[in-house]
Amino acid sequence: MSRVALAIVLAIIWAAITGNFSAPNLLLGGSVAILALLLIRKEFAPPVYLQKIKRSISLAGLFLYELALSAYRVSVLILSPNMKSKLKPGIIAFPLSVTSDVEITLLANLITLTPGTLSVDVSEDRKFLYVHALSVPNKKALIKEIADGFETKIIEVFK
Amino acid sequence: MKTVIFKTIAPALTAIMVVFSIFVLLRGHNEPGGGFIGGLIAASAIAIYGIAVGVENVRKALKFDPISMAGFGVFIASFAGLLSLGQSFPFLTGLWGYIPFGETKITVSTPMLFDIGVYFAVVGTIGAVALALEEEDDDK
Amino acid sequence: MASHSVAQTEIELPAAMLELPTSVADWSIVFPVVIALMAGALLAMVRHSRGSQVGFSVLAVVAIIVIEIDLFFRVLENGPVAMTMGNWLPPFGISFVADVMSVGFALAAAVVTLVVLIYFQAEIVPRESRHGFYPLVMLLLAGVTGAFMTGDLFNLYVWFEVMLISSFGLLIIGGKKIQLDGAIKYGFLNFLATTFFLVGLGYLYGLIGTLNMADIVLIAPAAEPAAMTAIAAIFFLAFAMKAAAFPVNAWLPASYHTPDAAVSALFAGLLTKVGAYVLLRILVALLPEQRDVFDPLITAIAILTLIIAPLGAIAQTNLRRALGFFVIGGIGAILAGIAAPSVLGVAGATFYVFHAMLTMSAFYLVAGLVERVTQATDTRQMGGVYASNSLISIMFLILVFAAAGLPPFLGFWPKLLLTEAALQDADWWLAAAILINSILTTIAGTRLWAHIFWRNGREGKKSELSNDRLRELKAPEKTFALGASVALVLVIVVIGLRPNLIFDSSRVAASDLLQTENYIEAVGLELPTQANPTTGAPQ
Amino acid sequence: MISDQDLGITLIAIAPFLAAALAPFIHRFTKGHSGWVLAIIPASIFIYLLGFVEQIARGEVVNAGFDWVPSYGLRLSFYLDGLSVTFALLISGIGTFIILYSGAYLKGHVHQGRFLAFMLMFMGSMLGLVLSDNLVSLFVFWELTAITSFLLIGFDHVREASRRAAIQALVITGLGGLALLAAIVLLRQFTGQWDMSAMFGWSDAIKEGGMYLPILLLVIFAAFTKSAQFPFHFWLPNAMEAPTPVSAYLHSATMVKAGVYLLARFNPVLGDTFEWSLILQVFGGFTLLWGAAMAMKQTDLKQMLAQTTIASLGLLVLLIGIGTEVAITAAVLYLVSHAFYKGALFMVAGSVDHSTGTRDIGELGGLWRAMPLTFAAAAIGVAGMAGVPATVAFMAKEEMYAILELSSISDLFTNWTTTLAIVVMILGNAMMMAVGLSMLFKVFFGEMKTTPLKPHEGSLSIWIGALVLGGFSIWAGTQLYYFTNTILIPVASSIAGYGVEASLYIKFSMLTTLPFALSTLTWILGVVIFLAIADIRAIMRSFAKNLGWSFDKIFDWLIFGLIKLSARLTDFLHHGRLEIYLYVVFVGFALALILPLFGNFALPTMPPIETISFYEGGIFAMALVGLAAVVMAKTRLVAIVSLGIQGFAVALIFMLFGAPDLGFTQFMVETLSVVILALVMTRLHLDQRDFRAPMEIIRDGGLALIVGVGVTLVMFSVLQTTLDTRLSDFFTLTSVPLAHGSNIVNVILVDYRGLDTLGEISVVLAAGIAIIALIRIRSGGPQTGSGILKKITGGRRKKTAMANKTSKTSKVAKASKSTRAVSSRKASPAKSKASVEKGRKPA
Amino acid sequence: MIVEIAYYIGAILLLIGALFSVVAAIGILRLPDLYTRMHAASKTGTMGAGLTFVAIAVVAFDGPVILRALVGFIFLILTAPVGAHLLARAACLAGYKPSELTEINEYEESMK
Amino acid sequence: MSGFDFLQLSATIALGLLTLAFALTIIRIIRGPSLPDRVLALEMLVSTGIAYTAVLAIKTSFFLYLDVAISLGLVGFLATVAFARYVLQRGLQRKERESAIQAASSGKLKQ
């Protein structure tokens, strides 16, 4: 089921990059997608449910907003003359609520893409995500911000 | 390099890169791209995949020995050149055919077959080298 | 001028393509390369099954030989033929041109390859077949044949690279440390040679806007002379390196003795000869005016190569390394033909290339047998083969004399031609060098002979004591290695005694090279209309 | 087309080779009788040749043979006249007995079959040489005699002396051979002919042409080396290392005469000039004296014979040099007589050696009883050597003294050259006679001495040859009329180039003439010298000892010098240091770029300056900075990372100037190069700075700069012309309509120039195979090396293995406190030192 | 009209994108250690490139081009964090210390 | 100023800005100090390059440059991945080396 879904996604990507949504091209895209999926069949990701499109869009919206905002923030930080005094970098252990690899990865990447924070590693027991932040005035506040933001949305999408 | 994050996202990236490489291959005749560039992208996909999930797994997934794929590429490229023998044209003369498919026509041509050969030669070779080197590191 | 403007007028499209259908017979121009390539590709696909490797590669090479023999006689009789790929008009598509010289050399290369393949059956350590010996040999043959046949300079570059990288692979198969060392030197120096070639190509295209050899013959005389001379000089350097002419020959003695004897033999037969071939083609046919400018230089290099190479061989105690110097000496002889570019001289050089391909390959094969029998690579560790193995001894001695150019062995005939050409050209020193090369090669060769064959024991021991490390050849060695060597040496002896065909073809090849009209016509380009009253003005 | 005669005459030269090919097999089946069986071949040839004698005596010549390479004018052609037939008769006749003799002499030798084969091959070569008309075939056979004699002299190959003698003979005669080749090519150029017979008519033209002297010198040089003329004589005594049958055959009757044959053959073409006479007389005369004197020094039978052979050859050259009718007649007589008696004497020497185990006259004595037949042959032989009447040698001597035509005493001074020649001949003959007597008396008379073997007469095959040759010597000396007509006149005519009316001087006035007086003088002198020979020998030996050098030693000095020169040369040129090889190559490149521009004085002019946009300039600057970053990088690692900058800049340049495909490919290739580099980098030593001394920086940087400037200048030079874009125009116009593609670059790649791409992917495939082979094939065997430091810093494979294991568990990673303070730089010098030491020791 | 507006929007997006790139470059120059520099590179840089893609989507007026530009943006977003994550992790594990400004480092603590 | 002209101008300015970005990034590559710093700067170079290519697409109206940019986006991180792998292994190697040196020197002390 999920394979079919992924194949369809890839086929759509195909149609998008070729700029042609005609039937033959979608079919060609589908076969290309199947070829590609054959290659990665062993490491197939666990079932992905993308039915919750609305929530997904909401996640994407949040991400874009965060992206723009924090890009701006980081820019300001970089350009400020007394940058060093504003910096307070640190690596914190973020306790994960999400459990699956896909969720963890998604969360980690979203965190990384958001300026100001950067995922360094996941602990071996997958309980913690180590996050580097440009400024950690308050560790708990940061954890809460992430947990309430991306993590919650991700859980919504995947549950 | 076996981190959860990388392991999880690498297959998806690989799949996208392979799809994209085929796209680049097929449109090369009219836009930038072609067999060589496509092949390089696909080889990159294999390299990434190998780094993420280990060479053994990639080899199993590929099923064919990469060098054999490269050989296959050279073989069909030569074969594409030979097809014009039947039409009493010199070696490597382009032959074009159009198969009607719905309202559009699908173009089939020996230059395209040739380019596919190029693609395979490149994927096979670069993939083989990358995998072999990764293996060096992994095994020893 | 930064770009070319495109005429918006419609051109007559059919005029872009060739109109006459290509006959099947003409395909034999391109078949040898295609067969070798496809065989190489197929063998790479199935490189883990040894049985199919041997059988299939031998089959492919035999097919190539048959095709080339047919083509050779056709070309000898009717003059050059060409095929322009993709059905495009000649200067636009890539042309393959079969003339006597190119097909003759290609044929010799294929024969050498066949012999080496058979010889290798005794040589092989099973794991090495898996690592691509057979596909690499086929690709090497494809590269060599392509280089001989192509009529396009950039395409020539590509075949050179095919050859080069295949030879890299063959050079390191076996993985001995000494091979790696040899390969480093071989690799970097040869890479530079092909890079120089590419630089020259870039300049050439920038200057005259074409890459087709026949086209170059037509256009080059009008090109800006200073730049053209520099381009010719770059080509000369690149191919002198490839051919291993003094003083840019260092890669050869550094590497040829390091791989298996079969591989050495293949290299000796194929690699430097392609460089020599291109020197002939470019300097004699394509850029004769530049050759005239370089004449003193070419003469000097020929003389130095002729003398210094065999001189270098005299001191060598590694058997195959000594042979490497013989190979280089032969290049001097070929250069001598270019230095005295009459029909005689070029025929001599052509004949010499043919001779050197067969003789030097055979020499390495026999050296491999000697190494097996004596279980040593150093002549000081050898000895006693004359008493124990007369067949190897006879072959070795024949090859010494053939390499030295003593009659009635094969090497004599080209030396005779070259000596005559040099004397005709009043290049006294060149003639002397050709003869001195013979005597020095004789000295070096008989020294090897005396140490390996006549002396009973090893250096340091009293020679009266017999060498206790001698061993018998095993059954597969006798069948394949000895058999293949004997066959090749027999061919050399027979051709040496009856050189008519090679003599005549060399002369045809030489006149075709000196008078390029046939070549240009075969390619399909128009000769410049000459002010010849008998042909009459066009209507 | 092919007549029987063509075939028959060709077979004279070819049959021995065919027999040689079969000899080892024949020997295997007939064992002890192989000599008898194989002797049939020369005997048949001899008989076949006899059939021509009458015809030739009539003054006719026979031409025969086959086309060899007609397009080049080469024929395997033969020319039978007095000279060639006589030589051929001698070769086949003496050869018959030699083959017989060899059969017995080497009985039981493991390689007797081989020996007989070589002998037959030699015989064929010699026959071919003397019968050849085509100069190329003459040369072919000439060299074949050198090759076969090489094998024969080195037959006793386990002894270094044999090997040395063989190589020496080959080298010296080989040098002569090359001179001969040059000479015949020059002759061909002058006459347009390869055939000797066709050249007789060209004699005057050649002598007047500018090439006469070179041709003359080359021919003479060839003849002198082959016929052991001073100063190329020394190989002949050394060639006595060969088994005695070889000496008897090659070194008396046949091969050494090839030089004399050549001079005789060329006499009509090149002779009768001042240069010819001068050189031949001077060297011939000197060789005669030298050889005869050196013979007196010897006590070894074969050495004595060898030295007298040198003397005899000198005498022959001297006579040809004098060149008068009488002299030539004398030469022919002497040639024949020498072949008879010297052949016989060599066989005697071999016979003595064979039966007693020694050849030293000091260790021999009183053998005439034990070996009566051998003694008889020896006596006849020495009689020939002394020129005793009734031997043909006597006539030869009389005839040679007859060159002195004395009408008054003052003629002695006016014809002083002739006088001098006569004096030299008398002296030489006397010394040779003394040597002969010394041999005869020391060996066969006096007291019996104990010898390694018990003396006994050998088998029939051993003594028959010597006796028969001796018999011939007497026969020819007594059957004057027949001999004169059938042999003497035809041969002398061939040499002279016109019909000689030889009427032997001795026929009408024998005992009362000047020549006979001179002969008598020779005998007296000979006996006197014989009586004093022991003292002379002692004096000469001490003189030679004090002198300390000889031509023979000079040869060693030259050859070893050559070997040392070769060694130094290879050390100098092929030192194994890649950086210097590369330097040479780049010097060549720099010269190729720069010299033509300067040579033609066509340095390109500076172009007009044009502005470029700032972002283009930015990319150029980026490339420059990237290049600088690589060169100035502190460590290799930094250099590798910096490499990306210029690669990236190149990609952007391609993008900027309308080449997206290129830019893209360049970028991909850069990326993949980095990936592959990163994959192998772990095992490489990258924390090192590569040090170059200031001088090296100047040296390398200077050359690099010249190359860069050269590349730029040639580019300017080319860029000043207008590019002919017809290829690209054609592609542009036809790409869409005919090749159905809009991306012209790709259409070129897969269609117009698809063959390039086919080759290119073959390169890729081959590279793949080669690289995989490189990675997979291990030389095996443990990596030697000691010391903990080495293990730490250099023990790559094991350590990385551990590193990988730990990275899997990441326990170590967690445990270790990373302190970057401990630098690996400390360890690196030690490591590199270790690697240097190890690199020098071949494993 | 629409076209003109699109051009203006596209132009502004271009400029912002380029500015982001410059800021990112300044960032990797000014910021004190590897880990902080990474913030500049992996997102500000990505934003720079991404915005130019968006700009193309705005000014292209060609369906396939617009789609491709957006897909390209997605590709960027997919790949950029992977590199950053791997490099940061490798640097940490290999022992590259963060700057002295860094007060809290729970990752290093976890490895003890 | 028409929209198109403004777009062209902005594109030119953008190219200038990106050139500046290149320059700054290169300074970091050269300065280092550590390997990961350089690698990071290289990655930055790639993303600036992507932007540069995309701007070229607008400036020349050849949107095929976009495809090149997309491809770069897709494969550009490959070098970083490879280098990250190298950084990791090299770091671990070094740590081992250090501990081995310590072990060696302590061993010496014991003797």
Add this chain to the structure above:
Amino acid sequence: MIEFYMAPLIGVFFTVAVYLILSRAVIQMLLGITILGNGVNLLIFTLGRITREVPPIVPQGLKQPLQDIANPLPQALILTAIVIGFALFTFLLILGYRAYQELDADDTNNMRLAEPTGKTKPPLSY
């Protein structure tokens, strides 16, 4: 004439490449090889004459390009050369790496197995 700016730039590429190749360190030499390859490619590109920003692609629906385009032939040649250069570079790189492993040397001066160090001492005998 952008070409006349390119020519000196290419000269610098060659200079740096040669300088690096002459260093005895295999790694440096490989970097030199890469730079040399880039220099040669740029050389061919420049000698095919340079056009700004107009790729040799025929716009959709047209049979021929409407404006002057960049010279496509050198681009095709360079593409081939890039690929070949990459294959060779990779081989040489792995070769250098294997040589370092097996010969324990990354300085060409220490790679002396095929041609051993020290004076050649041929036997002075026959």
